[in-house]
């Protein structure tokens with residue numbers, strides 16, 4: 001992406017919301033796009049898939065494998081969105097049809113767009129559910145989204161993206177809506193799967209620490225611009241905004257300090273010791 005600018009032009013005013021965003025993402029590489037709410041992260045992902053709302057005026061360059069996304073013809077654009085890029089969003093429930101089963105959701109595109117026989121599509125779906133840690137995969141195919149927890153549904157979303165065999169995954173705050181345990185499980189699955197398959201990942205988050213843990217490089221966004229990017233952003237931030245963003249997050253020590261202090265009675269201490277010795 002080079003010098004991407006997006007403005008919203010209304011009758012009375014013009015809002016410049018992306019002000020020259022540039023970055024590259026190599027094959028198999030993970031880039032964390034980090035910034036606070038409103039900094040332009042989601043607009044950037046929408047620009048990558050040419051999904052900015054009507055009314056946006058876009059200039060600059062978005063290239064995928066040499067192809068200019070902004071110039072793609074209708075059929076190539078459809079293929080690019082369906083095959084080349086996979087998207088995972090914050091709220092999986094907003095992106096599934098509540099009256100379709102998990103099986104329908106996972107197999108529909110394979111059967112309709114790629115002519116895969118239904119039996120084969122179901123076999124692949126079960127295998128992928130299994131790979132992303134969904135147990136009783138066969139049974140899950142018959143369930144509806146409301147029967148699954150948020151974490152499980154997000155795994156289904158990851159499976160559906162992987163089924164399409166994309167080269168690039170855009171994950172926009174994929175764990176923000178989940179509880180803490182599900183958050184780390186889902187992030188670990190996404191990280192593991194994209195590494196195993198050599199996929200590129202653009203990980204959108206407001207969490208610098210999390211992005212640093214699972215990405216090769218970070219790009220920090222502020223007011224529609226990338227103010228700093230590189231592999232060393234977390235270890236040695238240069239831009240005042242990045243420093244502030246890092247400072248806003250409590251350190252591990254501070255977080256440990258806030259944990260309630262357990263006072264063991266001698267009995268509990270003995271019981272724990274006995275268990276450790278056993």
Ligand SMILES: Nc1ncnc2c1ncn2[C@@H]1O[C@H](COP(=O)(O)OP(=O)(O)OP(=O)(O)O)[C@@H](O)[C@H]1O
Nearest residue numbers: 008017035036037038039040041042043044053206
């Ligand atoms: N359709 C729209 N009309 C008007 N303003 C918009 C529109 N879409 C986005 N914006 C504005 O553009 C700016 C960037 O929005 P964007 O959704 O990309 O932020 P973000 O960094 O992804 O934040 P969040 O983490 O809250 O999703 C915000 O100020 C937002 O209000």
